[in-house]
Amino acid sequence: MSGCAPPPGARPPEPTGSADRTGTSRRPGQPVDWGPLALGLAGVLGVALLVAGLTLAPARPPGPSEAARPAGPALDRPGPAVPALPRAAPVRVTIPAIGVRAQVVPVAADAAGQLEVPPLDRPTVAGWYRLGVSPGEPGNAVLVGHVDSRQTGPAVFFRLGQLRPGDTVEVARADGRSARFTVDGVASYPKEQFPSALVYGGDGTARLRLLTCGGRFDDARRAYLDNTVVFATRIG
Numbered sequence: 309m310s311g312c313a314p315p316p317g318a319r320p321p322e323p324t325g326s327a328d329r330t331g332t333s334r335r336p337g338q339p340v341d342w343g344p345l346a347l348g349l350a351g352v353l354g355v356a357l358l359v360a361g362l363t364l365a366p367a368r369p370p371g372p373s374e375a376a377r378p379a380g381p382a383l384d385r386p387g388p389a390v391p392a393l394p395r396a397a398p399v400r401v402t403i404p405a406i407g408v409r410a411q412v413v414p415v416a417a418d419a420a421g422q423l424e425v426p427p428l429d430r431p432t433v434a435g436w437y438r439l440g441v442s443p444g445e446p447g448n449a450v451l452v453g454h455v456d457s458r459q460t461g462p463a464v465f466f467r468l469g470q471l472r473p474g475d476t477v478e479v480a481r482a483d484g485r486s487a488r489f490t491v492d493g494v495a496s497y498p499k500e501q502f503p504s505a506l507v508y509g510g511d512g513t514a515r516l517r518l519l520t521c522g523g524r525f526d527d528a529r530r531a532y533l534d535n536t537v538v539f540a541t542r543i544g
Contacts, residue, residue: 367462369455369522370469371496371536378473378493378539383506387513390544393444396483398436401451405475406467412451412479414438425452431463440508443479444487444542447510448517451479455521455532465520469494469536477516477540489516489540496522496534507537514542 398412415424415435426433434453441447453465475491497503507517516538523534 367456368525369462369466369520369536371522371534372469372471372494376472376494378495383492383539385541387515387541388544390514390542392446392514393442393481393485393487394483395442395445396481396485397438398443398449398451398479398487399482400480401434402478402480403471403475405472406470408464408467410434410453410464412436415452423452425454428454428457429459431457431460434464441510441514443481443489443516444485444514446512446514448508448515449479450507450517450519452519455536465518465536468518468520468538469496469522471538476543477518477538479516487514487516488543490543492539492541494536494538496536498523498534502535503537506539516540516542 397414400410401412402409410432412434413426413436415426415437416439417423417437423437424435426435431454434451436442437450437452441449443449443451453468454463455466455468456463471491471494473491473493477489477491479487479489481487507519518538518540520536521532521534522536523532525531526533
């Protein structure tokens, strides 16, 4: 089966815990079975390119270097002792190292378990998975963005693979606060091996995951074969 479609009958995970103000029932930082959603993500950005009508293979986005690949301890280490932030929607993400300053809009998952993405006609906008935690809360907050589009070429997260450990990401929130994160590592994964536990899991530390497509563009599938994932931890 192609990685550009969710498995038959897949559904988003059922939230658990108390209801938050978005209408989602969950507890911040609580591990959830993210399998169906991860499978949906495996091809969603490539599908978006297909829907947009790409007719030519786009320029290949830069991939992460081997030196940037996160080691296990880097992903498991506790973050600095900074007070957790309450829930608030992110409104803007800034990544100085790659020149990103983008609006953030909420996205969810459809009935097939496929992660939504920002509107196809707004490739410079990032999406926040609103059924998870918000940036600054305990757990893994997830931002997703297009890699490119037929209309504009490189999109908001085209250069995501160029990030290196130590680079910073700042997320402005609707409550007027900002959450700053430092990059722990960047990795590329075949879509069939998407690391759902590392992306959607989480513990008591406030972390951030940035997602886009990457790797080689498959002309037959009309989609990228990999996902690029940035792993980051909140700092003071």
